[in-house]
Amino acid sequence: MTMQPSLPPSVQVLVHDWLSANCVVTLDDDHEASVVDSGHLVRAEATVDGVRGALAGRRLSRVVNTHLHSDHCGGNAALQRAFGADRPCAILVPAGELQAVNDWDESGLSFVQTGQHTEAFRASSSYAAGDELRLGGLTWQAHAAPGHDDHALMLFQPDARILISGDALWEYGFGVLFPELLGGDGFGAQRRTLRCIERLDPLWVIPGHGPVFGDVASVLQRAHARLDMFEADTARHATHALRVLLKFHLLEQGRAVPRQQLWRWFETTSLVRDTLARHWPRQSPREAFEQTLDALLRAGAAVEHEHGVSDPDTSGGASG
Ligand SMILES: [Zn+2]
Structure with a gap:
């Protein structure tokens, strides 16, 4: 029997298609809200519309990115423009990428290598594994999620046991292990990330793509099998x-x-x-x-x- 995901009302997920990552809107209090990941540039208008609906009149104070692939941060600039005319929202990025973002180093951000495009933005600050973020009135822990991306972070809420996984874990698999393609250790890193998720033992996962899912033990088993298959045949x-x-x-x-x-x-x-x-x-x-x-x-x-x-x-x- 599959259970319907039950997320706190202050955590809303705008599920997008495969080009554009999901956008998580957190209602932080009666006046302010945050967004985790902003989708792809070509869907920016739809993201702004979706976020506007979810904000219900609140101010968008923060955009947090799990990692900086074009399908996760492509709406950052559009959200800042749409909601922060007088006081632009802050943008928080993984610590390892703060410098590259603020220099807008398209090679350091891997857009050049992957042949992808997005709109430039400036980050206000960064966050790192071990940090805690308040989102939707709840405290979330940041955890390292290397494998798909060396700098990626996941956010875990230990009371409701919800994980925002980015591209580290989907219901059916995970994102391409880019560091592996470049001669790094993508397989080992992904295995560590899957083990970290195992230890966190989430009840619900909000993935970067696809709907929210539970039954995380089975999903992890499938992900391990996929990783084993790739590792055996690079x-x-x-x-x-x-x-x-x-x-x-x-x-x-x-x-x-x-x-x-x-x-x-x-x-x-x-x-x-x-x-x-x-x-x-x-x-x-x-x-x-x-x-x-x-x-x-x-x-x-x-x-x-x-x-x-x-x-x-x-x-x-x-x-x-
Ligand atoms: Zn990605």
């Missing part, structure tokens, strides 16, 4: 990563992209190039591209028509 993880990166790019484009243009993106994106060089040094990049795209087409994760390739849910209109 090329499988790299193949998965290439598909995710290409699919994400298609979602980000939101329109049909001619195959040749898609190939240009693939061959010039440095994380793709590095992944190919590390795992398939003898294969031609063009061949790897065709295989990656064919896998998406076969799985129905992309469609091809006269105007090019697009996500099946985006209209296949002419490319701009």
